[in-house]
Amino acid sequence: MNEPKTEEPAKVAAALDPEGIAKALFSEGESKAKKDAREALRKLSGTWETLPVRLRSAIRSDIGRLLRDGKTVTDVVAAGYSNVTADRALRDLGRRG
16 A cells, blocks of 8 residues: 655645745734634644744744733644644743743
Protein backbone atom coordinates (compact mmCIF):
# COMPACT_ATOMS: atom_id res chain seq x y z
CA MET A 1 0.00 0.00 0.00
CA ASN A 2 1.13 3.48 -0.75
CA GLU A 3 0.78 5.98 2.03
CA PRO A 4 -0.31 9.48 1.10
CA LYS A 5 2.60 11.88 0.84
CA THR A 6 2.75 14.72 3.27
CA GLU A 7 4.06 18.08 2.23
CA GLU A 8 7.29 19.37 3.73
CA PRO A 9 6.74 22.17 6.25
CA ALA A 10 8.50 24.79 4.10
CA LYS A 11 6.31 23.93 1.12
CA VAL A 12 3.17 24.11 3.25
CA ALA A 13 4.26 27.49 4.61
CA ALA A 14 4.86 28.84 1.12
CA ALA A 15 1.48 27.57 -0.08
CA LEU A 16 -0.27 29.30 2.81
CA ASP A 17 1.09 32.80 1.96
CA PRO A 18 2.89 33.70 5.18
CA GLU A 19 2.81 37.42 4.35
CA GLY A 20 -0.97 37.36 3.92
CA ILE A 21 -1.37 35.45 7.18
CA ALA A 22 0.90 37.93 8.99
CA LYS A 23 -1.04 40.89 7.58
CA ALA A 24 -4.33 39.40 8.82
CA LEU A 25 -2.89 38.70 12.29
CA PHE A 26 -1.45 42.22 12.62
CA SER A 27 -4.83 43.76 11.75
CA GLU A 28 -6.97 45.30 14.48
CA GLY A 29 -10.10 43.61 15.79
CA GLU A 30 -11.52 40.23 14.92
CA SER A 31 -12.36 39.28 11.34
CA LYS A 32 -12.97 36.24 9.18
CA ALA A 33 -9.53 36.76 7.60
CA LYS A 34 -7.90 36.66 11.03
CA LYS A 35 -9.81 33.52 12.04
CA ASP A 36 -8.88 31.87 8.72
CA ALA A 37 -5.24 32.85 9.24
CA ARG A 38 -5.22 31.26 12.71
CA GLU A 39 -6.78 28.08 11.33
CA ALA A 40 -4.20 27.95 8.50
CA LEU A 41 -1.44 28.05 11.09
CA ARG A 42 -2.66 24.74 12.53
CA LYS A 43 -1.00 23.07 9.53
CA LEU A 44 2.31 24.58 10.63
CA SER A 45 2.06 23.95 14.37
CA GLY A 46 5.13 21.71 14.57
CA THR A 47 7.41 24.04 12.66
CA TRP A 48 7.78 27.21 14.77
CA GLU A 49 11.50 27.64 14.02
CA THR A 50 10.91 27.42 10.27
CA LEU A 51 8.20 30.10 10.19
CA PRO A 52 9.28 33.45 8.75
CA VAL A 53 10.29 35.94 11.44
CA ARG A 54 7.51 38.36 10.47
CA LEU A 55 4.92 35.60 10.80
CA ARG A 56 6.17 34.61 14.27
CA SER A 57 6.05 38.28 15.23
CA ALA A 58 2.47 38.55 13.97
CA ILE A 59 1.46 35.46 15.96
CA ARG A 60 3.04 36.85 19.14
CA SER A 61 1.35 40.21 18.53
CA ASP A 62 -2.08 38.64 17.99
CA ILE A 63 -1.81 36.33 21.00
CA GLY A 64 -0.50 39.18 23.15
CA ARG A 65 -3.49 41.30 22.07
CA LEU A 66 -5.89 38.49 22.97
CA LEU A 67 -4.31 38.17 26.42
CA ARG A 68 -4.41 41.95 27.00
CA ASP A 69 -8.11 41.80 26.13
CA GLY A 70 -8.59 39.41 29.06
CA LYS A 71 -8.60 36.14 27.13
CA THR A 72 -7.14 32.98 28.65
CA VAL A 73 -4.87 30.45 26.99
CA THR A 74 -7.96 28.30 26.46
CA ASP A 75 -9.55 31.23 24.63
CA VAL A 76 -6.43 31.61 22.46
CA VAL A 77 -6.75 27.98 21.38
CA ALA A 78 -10.49 28.41 20.85
CA ALA A 79 -9.70 31.43 18.64
CA GLY A 80 -8.00 29.03 16.22
CA TYR A 81 -4.41 28.55 17.34
CA SER A 82 -3.04 25.07 17.94
CA ASN A 83 -1.76 24.24 21.42
CA VAL A 84 1.80 24.00 20.08
CA THR A 85 1.70 27.40 18.38
CA ALA A 86 0.10 29.04 21.42
CA ASP A 87 2.68 27.49 23.76
CA ARG A 88 5.63 28.60 21.58
CA ALA A 89 4.31 32.16 21.26
CA LEU A 90 3.57 32.35 25.00
CA ARG A 91 7.09 31.16 25.78
CA ASP A 92 8.52 33.85 23.49
CA LEU A 93 6.33 36.41 25.26
CA GLY A 94 7.67 35.25 28.63
CA ARG A 95 4.28 33.93 29.75
CA ARG A 96 5.22 30.23 29.97
CA GLY A 97 8.15 28.29 31.42
